[in-house]
Amino acid sequence: MTRLLATGRREVGFSCLIALFLMIAATDAWAQSVLRRSDPWLIMQGAVLQGLDKITARVSTVPIAVGQTGNYGTLRITVRACRERPPTETPESAVFLEISDQKPGEAPVALFSGWMFASSPALNALEHPVYDVWVLNCGSAPSSEPSSGKE
Numbered sequence: 376m377t378r379l380l381a382t383g384r385r386e387v388g389f390s391c392l393i394a395l396f397l398m399i400a401a402t403d404a405w406a407q408s409v410l411r412r413s414d415p416w417l418i419m420q421g422a423v424l425q426g427l428d429k430i431t432a433r434v435s436t437v438p439i440a441v442g443q444t445g446n447y448g449t450l451r452i453t454v455r456a457c458r459e460r461p462p463t464e465t466p467e468s469a470v471f472l473e474i475s476d477q478k479p480g481e482a483p484v485a486l487f488s489g490w491m492f493a494s495s496p497a498l499n500a501l502e503h504p505v506y507d508v509w510v511l512n513c514g515s516a517p518s519s520e521p522s523s524g525k526e
Contacts, residue, residue, distance in 0.1 A: 416458040419513035422470040427507040457513040468493040468512045
């Protein structure tokens with residue numbers, strides 16, 4: 376008889392634990408949906424990048440419209456998306472980039488594909504022996520011609 380009561384208590388305790396977990400999960404899902412609605416990212420039409428040529432120590436600004444490809448040295452940089460926080464939030468710009476190295480007479484080599492953040496350039500950085508590229512900010516679309524940056 377003692378064994379049945381103990382087993383029954385375990386089952387009741389386990390049921391309570393499951394109910395508590397489901398309640399927390401539902402509360403967490405509700406909180407996440409509220410955060411998503413109250414934490415929007417603005418969709419921007421272009422990105423302003425900055426590049427460093429490590430050989431010459433020359434820094435250049437490279438504006439590129441979303442969906443366009445610009446050049447910086449031997450790099451071909453395509454901006455796929457640019458998001459910015461609203462002015463009422465902590466400033467942040469995030470850009471989805473695809474970067475390849477296109478040396479004359481050679482096939483392009485994919486170097487980077489992913490999000491770069493203006494506030495944390497080292498978080499997801501381009502690894503290249505000659506060039507560094509990082510995000511300055513998002514903005515409206517530059518001219519319809521892709522920027523050539525540094526030739």
